[in-house]
Amino acid sequence: MEMPLDFLNLICVFFLFQFFTCLVILFACEVAAGIWGFVNKDQIAKDLKQFYDQALVQSKDKDENKAKKATAVVKTFQETLNCCGRDSVLSLVTNDQCTLGEITQLSSCHSQIDELFSGKLYLIGIVAIVVAVIMIFEMILSMVLCCGIRNSSVY
Numbered sequence: 001m002e003m004p005l006d007f008l009n010l011i012c013v014f015f016l017f018q019f020f021t022c023l024v025i026l027f028a029c030e031v032a033a034g035i036w037g038f039v040n041k042d043q044i045a046k047d048l049k050q051f052y053d054q055a056l057v058q059s060k061d062k063d064e065n066k067a068k069k070a071t072a073v074v075k076t077f078q079e080t081l082n083c084c085g086r087d088s089v090l091s092l093v094t095n096d097q098c099t100l101g102e103i104t105q106l107s108s109c110h111s112q113i114d115e116l117f118s119g120k121l122y123l124i125g126i127v128a129i130v131v132a133v134i135m136i137f138e139m140i141l142s143m144v145l146c147c148g149i150r151n152s153s154v155y
Contacts, residue, residue, distance in 0.1 A: 009149055016142050041121065044117065045116075052110075055077070056086060077109055083111075085098060086108060
């Protein structure tokens with residue numbers, strides 16, 4: 001039993017419209033998250049520093065499993081931000097807080113986190129704008145396809 005062409009068109013238009021609706025919702029959520037992140041960038045940096053400090057303390061925990069997980073978090077922070085230690089150069093030398101093989105750059109992770117959210121905020125903005133432009137093109141393309149399928153009688 002074959003389905004009529006109009007029914008297939010209707011199904012196709014329905015799913016394309018659903019796709020468009022999901023893109024609009026996702027776009028709105030990304031814009032809201034970007035605005036919230038920009039407004040609360042200082043609080044986010046503070047929370048990230050606090051998370052790093054907790055991981056640093058837990059990396060010296062007696063529970064080996066917890067210490068291993070915390071050490072992995074600290075190592076990821078230090079390798080990604082190219083930093084060592086908590087908040088001063090003196091703490092680097094005295095407390096053995098560096099998980100990197102050698103101390104190549106004497107900058108604290110707190111200062112690197114602050115620099116990430118203040119000095120490199122424009123890079124985050126550029127990436128967000130590129131993603132937004134791509135999503136807008138996706139929305140336009142889905143609506144063009146939806147209207148094209150709805151108005152044509154033959155695929």
